[in-house]
Amino acid sequence: MIVNDSSMRLYVRFYARIKEEMGREAVNLNVKGNAMNIIDLLRILSKDKKMRKGTLIDYYLQGKLLIAVNEEIIRRNEEGKLILKDGDIIDIMPLPSGG
Amino acid sequence: MLSEGEVVFTPEELERYDRQIRIPEFGIEAQVRLKRKRALIIGIGGLGSIISIYLTRAGVGKLLLIDRDKVSITDLNRQILYTHEDVGKYKVKVAIKKLSEMNPYVDVDGVSDEVNENNVDDYVREADIVIDGLDSFKTRLIVNDSCVRFKRPFIHGAVNGFNGQVMTIMPLKGPCLRCLIPKEPPEEKHIVPVIGVTPAIIGTIEALEAIKIMTGLGEPLVGYLLVVNGLHGYFRKFKIARKPNCPACGEKR
Ligand SMILES: [Zn+2]
Numbered sequence: 033m034i035v036n037d038s039s040m041r042l043y044v045r046f047y048a049r050i051k052e053e054m055g056r057e058a059v060n061l062n063v064k065g066n067a068m069n070i071i072d073l074l075r076i077l078s079k080d081k082k083m084r085k086g087t088l089i090d091y092y093l094q095g096k097l098l099i100a101v102n103e104e105i106i107r108r109n110e111e112g113k114l115i116l117k118d119g120d121i122i123d124i125m126p127l128p129s130g131g
Numbered sequence: 132m133l134s135e136g137e138v139v140f141t142p143e144e145l146e147r148y149d150r151q152i153r154i155p156e157f158g159i160e161a162q163v164r165l166k167r168k169r170a171l172i173i174g175i176g177g178l179g180s181i182i183s184i185y186l187t188r189a190g191v192g193k194l195l196l197i198d199r200d201k202v203s204i205t206d207l208n209r210q211i212l213y214t215h216e217d218v219g220k221y222k223v224k225v226a227i228k229k230l231s232e233m234n235p236y237v238d239v240d241g242v243s244d245e246v247n248e249n250n251v252d253d254y255v256r257e258a259d260i261v262i263d264g265l266d267s268f269k270t271r272l273i274v275n276d277s278c279v280r281f282k283r284p285f286i287h288g289a290v291n292g293f294n295g296q297v298m299t300i301m302p303l304k305g306p307c308l309r310c311l312i313p314k315e316p317p318e319e320k321h322i323v324p325v326i327g328v329t330p331a332i333i334g335t336i337e338a339l340e341a342i343k344i345m346t347g348l349g350e351p352l353v354g355y356l357l358v359v360n361g362l363h364g365y366f367r368k369f370k371i372a373r374k375p376n377c378p379a380c381g382e383k384r
Binding site: 047048049051094095096098100103104105107108109123125126127128129130131 | 174176177178179263264265266267268288289290291292293294295296310311312313314315316317319323325330356358360362363369370371372374
């Protein structure tokens with residue numbers, strides 16, 4: 033989908049409702065630039081696909097996502113601090129709140 | 132206090148727990164430990180129904196339930212403690228009656244109350260373990276902070292649709308809920324959709340975690356978030372790190 037000449041490759045997996053709405057289970061990304069964080073990634077994915085109630089970045093801002101990088105959950109509100117690197121696997125999940 | 136003094140079982144009571152006492156890892160020792168414990172379940176909806184039923188049947192010593200709500204007909208697809216004729220009654224009142232019938236050897240008590248910053252410590256202080264049956268992160272974080280203050284194990288669970296999550300918190304030994312979610316996310320504006328099997332799965336795992344902590348058996352989900360999706364059929368464990376800057380359990384608390 034988004035192809036560039038640079039070297040950073042990211043593998044992004046979608047879960048549950050996010051997977052349904054993105055219409056795919058996972059995506060391989062080749063991205064340019066060297067200082068990309070998770071919010072940048074969500075913006076890139078948001079350009080590609082509009083979901084039922086907005087975009088991935090909207091879902092993130094509404095507190096509806098839980099994100100893991102290489103099997104470790106990234107603390108909410110710190111998604112902008114972590115710089116992604118080549119080969120990272122990113123999991124994007126909905127955050128459930130009901131009981 | 133239940134956690135002091137000798138634990139006595141009647142012969143009938145031992146028979147009631149026979150099948151679990153026969154589990155080699157469990158035995159009479161775990162049954163004794165369970166009977167010494169007081170468990171606090173906050174919220175007795177979809178998750179709380181399941182958690183309270185299994186802890187009652189397993190033979191926890193004392194169970195305290197807190198929920199401010201009355202039973203509504205929209206609860207009945209998932210809140211299996213309640214039936215059609217309970218609509219309009221206080222959940223706590225119905226739950227105490229039904230759970231006591233399930234196992235008269237458990238001391239079941241409850242309060243129709245809303246947990247907030249002012250009363251949370253009074254409830255948490257008296258408990259050996261706290262289990263999440265809540266439906267908002269605002270209240271979950273209030274409970275989390277109190278559990279960290281009093282060093283009480285806290286089992287977190289949440290559901291939506293076909294998916295849910297579980298995390299076991301051992302304060303100061305592993306990450307707490309604020310290590311994961313430092314501030315409450317914006318309040319959910321819409322009704323959370325859910326099918327009964329989801330809180331059944333998540334609530335059962337919460338009850339299992341509670342039993343593990345109370346008996347000292349196995350390896351609880353400390354430092355992990357278990358993510359479950361029923362529709363796609365997966366259970367996945369993600370790591371969670373304890374945050375030194377956590378406002379609840381961090382260095383500057
Ligand atoms: Zn913490």
